Amino acid sequence: MTHTEARRVRVAVGRWALVFSLVASGLAALGMSAGAYAAPAQALEKPKITIAVGGKPGLYYLPLTIAEQLGYFKDEGLDVTIDDFAGGSKALQAVVGGSADMGAGAFEHTLLMQSKGLTYQAFVVLGAAPQLVLGVVKAKAAEVKSVKDLKGMRIGVSAPGSSTHMLVNVALTKAGLKPSDVSIVGVGSNATVVAAARGGQVDAVSNVDPMMTLLQESGDIKVLVDTRTQAGTRAMFGGPMPAAVMYAPQSFIERNPRTVQAVANAIVRADKWLQRATAADLIKTVPESYLLGNKALYLQAFANCREAFSPDGMMPAGGPATALKALASFTPEVKPSQIRLDETWTNAFATRANRQYP
Incomplete structure (x- = not known):
């Protein structure tokens, strides 16, 4: 090999090293390693799950319906059964009793559970205002x-x-x-x-x-x-108030992080779909039975509470504290000084979901 040829080889190797370094740096910024990028996705710990909800046809739970109807759960490798109950408290009972793996319901359920000595955690948000x-x-x-x-x-x-x-x-x-x-x-x-x-x-x-x-x-x-608007919510609760969330026992989350991440991914996609959905999109996607036989009325209802849907699945800053204050105002067993608020919710899964679905 001549001196010139050797120099060309060194330059080429240097260029590839630079490219690999830049790719590795970019992956690191996303919380991934080059090895993780190359490796196939790990299998879900529990691909078949049951979600309990109380009143699924309501707009309060629309992101859950969208994720189901558009196949977002299936895209994540999930086989989801959704059990619908008369109200959120009944759905919570199903999760506590073990007939459901996780619930879709009001964030306050996690606070109530902790007051009873049980740690439940909200891991992705459907509603940024109560819609009540x-x-x-x-x-x-x-x-x-x-x-x-x-x-x-x-x-x-x-x-x-x-x-x-x-x-x-x-x-x-x-x-x-x-x-x-x-x-x-x-x-x-x-x-x-x-x-x-x-x-x-x-x-x-x-x-x-x-x-x-x-x-x-x-x-x-x-x-x-x-409370279908942010202004109405602040007037009643004195601050940002999270509404429907996906929640599960902390033990389930710790044992099944990839499964929980898959659910969060599907809900974040649904949240973002709703931000840009047209009336035609909505009517085509929502089950006919949910429309009350009056499409115009359903669209008016959606317009009334559109700003109440979470744009990204993230817990709003100050939201958990507002919810705790509201719940404690009429629930003697919920004592704010005894609640570990940071254990009732996490943005970790929603943050990763937003990276994957920007």
Whole structure:
């Protein structure tokens, strides 16, 4: 080999070394090694899972439905069964009892579980605002001017202990009343809500869209509290308030991190899809039975709470503290000083999901 040829070889080797170094640096910035990049993805620990939810047709859980309908769970190698219950508290019971691996429900469930000595963790966010509406039925509208006037009345919620019940308790506390000043009636979260409001079973109702928009548009309720917007949420709760999340026992998360990551990936994709979805996209994707036989009404309900969906699956800054303050205001067993707030949620999985699906 001549001196010139040797020099060319050294230059070529140097160039390839530089390229490899740059690639390795880029992968390191993403939290990956060159070896990890080259290796095939590791198998999921538990590819077949069951998710419990309370009131899946509601817009509160729309990202879950989108992830299911668009095949995002399947894309991640998951075989998902979704069990639907009357309310979030019933879904939580399924997770606690072991018939479901994880739940989709209000973030406050993780706080309640910790107050009982159990560590549950939210790992990806569906809703950045509660989307809950409290309204008085038409027959009582004349005598109820504000939440304070609900004293002694029957209030319908999806299920006692669910997020719809929480809104009632927070609203009553702000108005100077006690939770015991009203009677709580479980009315589900689907067509049964409309039947209860129109049939005289309750004097007021706390629930989610599209049912609340249906009742509002038909004149069957007068809205007293509306947390479908960020402004309405801050007015009621005093700060950012996370809503629906995916949560699981911390022990499940620790044993099945790749499975949990796969779920987070699917939900983050769904969250981002909703940010750019058109009316036509929505109608084509949502199951026909969820549209209440009125596509225009469903789209109006979606418009009413569009800003309440999480844009990226991340827990909003200050959100957990707001939720703890709200829950502690009417739940004596939840003592803020005894809650390890940083153990009730993590952004680790949503952060990685956003890297993969920017």
